[in-house]
Structures are given as C-alpha cells and as structure tokens.
Amino acid sequence: MPTTELIESFSEFAKAKVDQAGNDLSIDDLYDEWRTQHPPSDDLLAIKASLRDMENGETGRSFDDFAAEFRRQNGIRETP
Secondary structure, three states: HHHHHHHHHHHHHHHHHHHHOOOOOHHHHHHHHHHHHHOOOHHHHHHHHHHHHHOOOOOOOOOHHHHHHHHOOOOOOOOO
C-alpha cells in the first residue's frame, strides 16, 4: 500500500479511536494498535509461509535442540 494511503488509513483509525475513547490515548498506543491490525506486507508473507510450512508438517526444531547447539557453538556449559 502506498505511503499516502497508509497515512490516511492510520489517520481515519486514530480519529475513530479518539472519538470512542477520548483524548487519553497516546499517539504511540494508537499506532501500535493500528500496526497490529495492519501488519507490513513482508510480515504477512512470512506468517503465511510459516503457516503453510506447519500445514505441511514442518514444525521446526525444539528449543532444547536449539539450546544445546547454541551452547555447543558458544562454548557454554549446561548448568545442572
């Protein structure tokens, strides 16, 4: 979406929120909420790719496997 459309979309969203909740909302809170509802397209593509992988049985590796490899690569001993 072009930048001007993003600005207009955020502006409309922010005005509606302020009309509903009053002026107690900060611009940062408004933007965070708007961004949650309108993620960047590259984030959306990554999420869709991950969901597609999961549907095809790819679930990644366990944290324990990752942690063991990380400790080994960085010379960190496992604590009891």
